[in-house]
Amino acid sequence: xxxxxxxxxxxxxxxxxxxxxxxxxxxxxxxxxxxxxxxxxxxxxxxxxxxxxxxxxxxxxxxxxxxxxxxxxxxxxxxxxxxxxxxxxxxxxxxxxxxxxxxxxxxxxxxxxx
Amino acid sequence: xxxxxxxxxxxxxxxxxxxxxxxxxxxxxxxxxxxxxxxxxxxxxxxxxxxxxxxxxxxxxxxxxxxxxxxxxxxxxxxxxxxxxxxxxxxxxxxxxxxxxxxxxxxxxxxxxx
Numbered sequence: 001x002x003x004x005x006x007x008x009x010x011x012x013x014x015x016x017x018x019x020x021x022x023x024x025x026x027x028x029x030x031x032x033x034x035x036x037x038x039x040x041x042x043x044x045x046x047x048x049x050x051x052x053x054x055x056x057x058x059x060x061x062x063x064x065x066x067x068x069x070x071x072x073x074x075x076x077x078x079x080x081x082x083x084x085x086x087x088x089x090x091x092x093x094x095x096x097x098x099x100x101x102x103x104x105x106x107x108x109x110x111x112x113x114x
Numbered sequence: 115x116x117x118x119x120x121x122x123x124x125x126x127x128x129x130x131x132x133x134x135x136x137x138x139x140x141x142x143x144x145x146x147x148x149x150x151x152x153x154x155x156x157x158x159x160x161x162x163x164x165x166x167x168x169x170x171x172x173x174x175x176x177x178x179x180x181x182x183x184x185x186x187x188x189x190x191x192x193x194x195x196x197x198x199x200x201x202x203x204x205x206x207x208x209x210x211x212x213x214x215x216x217x218x219x220x221x222x223x224x225x226x227x228x
Contacts (some may be wrong), residue, residue: 036216042222043202043221044157044219046218061222089157104149104156105156106154106155
């Protein structure tokens with residue numbers, strides 16, 4: 001079964017607010033995590049990644065936080081814009097059986113209200 | 115520009131028919147993957163291939179078949195044995211065992227049974 005999940009299936013925010021999307025993972029051996037953005041009818045696009053030797057990584061308007069103690073990952077989007085409306089999901093490098101593959105969560109649908 | 119191309123964007127299948135979804139990449143990636151995405155669900159792995167002429171079953175391989183005769187191409191055939199094929203299909207590629215930046219995804223094929 002999947003080892004990556006999300007706390008909330010939907011999130012609605014006002015334009016200009018900050019958004020926080022959460023993800024829980026169960027494989028403590030995972031050492032690499034990625035956040036993807038998927039717009040309607042399109043393929044997922046890489047947003048930001050983080051390795052397990054880091055707690056925080058920042059990109060342009062996005063920050064990923066990793067808490068290995070509770071196996072929790074979050075994506076923070078600053079000053080959310082209408083173009084940020086999409087499904088966001090996390091992925092972990094599930095290195096089981098020596099075969100590195102990504103395992104994806106179910107996703108959170110972010111809606112940005114004008 | 116390097117990328118991964120899926121075709122067609124929309125595909126309709128009659129009951130009992132086999133259909134083939136195309137996936138081509140010019141990124142010189144070793145590994146290619148096929149995922150199925152259903153509404154409200156995450157990505158489920160159908161098949162993956164690490165190298166030409168070799169491929170492995172994923173979590174939901176039943177009713178699907180693949181081939182990897184060229185590094186650039188990884189077509190997926192949805193056979194009549196797949197009883198519920200209506201879904202959004204995503205192809206991805208990566209450098210095998212080197213998951214920096216994760217997977218590159220195509221734009222998807224939406225398959226509908228009519």
